[in-house]
Every structure is written in structure tokens, then in C-alpha cells.
Amino acid sequence: LLQSLKQFSPGWEAMTNKKDSKYLLVDKATLIYMAALSLLILIFHSNLSNWVIYIAFNLGICVAIALFANGLNHRGNRWIFFIRHWYPLLFFTLLYEETRYLIHLVFPNSFDSLVNRFELAVFGVYPTAWMQKFICFGLNEYLMFSYCFYYFLLVVLGGGLFLKHKIKEFDDLLFTSAVAYYISY
Numbered sequence: 001l002l003q004s005l006k007q008f009s010p011g012w013e014a015m016t017n018k019k020d021s022k023y024l025l026v027d028k029a030t031l032i033y034m035a036a037l038s039l040l041i042l043i044f045h046s047n048l049s050n051w052v053i054y055i056a057f058n059l060g061i062c063v064a065i066a067l068f069a070n071g072l073n074h075r076g077n078r079w080i081f082f083i084r085h086w087y088p089l090l091f092f093t094l095l096y097e098e099t100r101y102l103i104h105l106v107f108p109n110s111f112d113s114l115v116n117r118f119e120l121a122v123f124g125v126y127p128t129a130w131m132q133k134f135i136c137f138g139l140n141e142y143l144m145f146s147y148c149f150y151y152f153l154l155v156v157l158g159g160g161l162f163l164k165h166k167i168k169e170f171d172d173l174l175f176t177s178a179v180a181y182y183i184s185y
Helices: 002-008 012-016 025-043 051-071 078-102 112-123 127-134 137-163 167-184
Strands: none
Touching: 025 051, 025 078, 025 167, 051 078, 078 137, 078 167, 112 127, 137 167
């Protein structure tokens, strides 16, 4: 992904060069996401009560990123270095939780009835009702473990990279994860 972006934009090299910028790629991705989300909130604010609070929250995230980038950008203190590189994991959770309240921002109504009719038209039954015959304790526990392990995957993989002092690879992992999260949010 990084190579594709470098080829796509001639100025990408300068923008991502750490000597030229205190901002990591994950910082830039988060700022772009916050700007896009805030723009959507401004455009569709009639569908969201207390929309000003969400704009203020998004602005607060942007200010925090600026403070992290400008104030925590040195290797002198291990804890500051750790916080500088690991803070995006906290933001991923906060921004995911924000989507709970923004789910009906663009379309104020749900599409449940449309999805139900589609499922019946395609499958003849509701897939969840059909799959109930396969439910057993072992399969349920395995699937639940697999789903829960997803939450620790980024921490485990990132921790391994960080402990091996592969900071560029760690930052790339957070950037690609951020892009994937923000697209899905």
C-alpha cells in the first residue's frame, strides 16, 4: 500500500519523510478521517441531535494528535516514545464507539426490512434461522474465541514489532490498520 501511494503522488516521499514531518502516517490518516467525518456531520447535522458535541469531540481528537506529534516526538524518554507510537490504539476504540451514535447520520431510517426481504428472496429463508441447526457448544466457543482474539491481534503483532525495535514496521501496521478501520467505520 505504501509503495502504491508513493508512486501515485510525486510529493508523497517528502510528505512521509520523518525529517520533514513530525506527523506519522497514522496521524495523517486520522486527521483526514476526522475532517471527512466532521464534514459529514456538518452536512447532515439535521439528522443528529447535539451535533456540535461530535464536532467538538472530533476537534479534540485533532488537537490531541497535534499535541502528540509536536510534544512527544523524541526518543529521550522511553515512556514518551511508547505513548507516541501506541496512542492510536486508544483512538481506534474511541472512534469506533463514536460510530454507534452516527450510524443514522446520512440515512435516518434503518434498512432492516429491505435486508429481510432480500434475504428471503435470495435464500428462501433467513440465513440466521437456517444456521441455527449447526449451533453446538464447541463451535460456538471456537467462534467466540476467534472473534475475541481479533481484539488482541493488533496488540500482539504490534508488541512483537515494537519489542524487536522495528518501529517503521510497527508504524506501517498502525497506518494500514487505521485506513482499514476508518473505511469500515
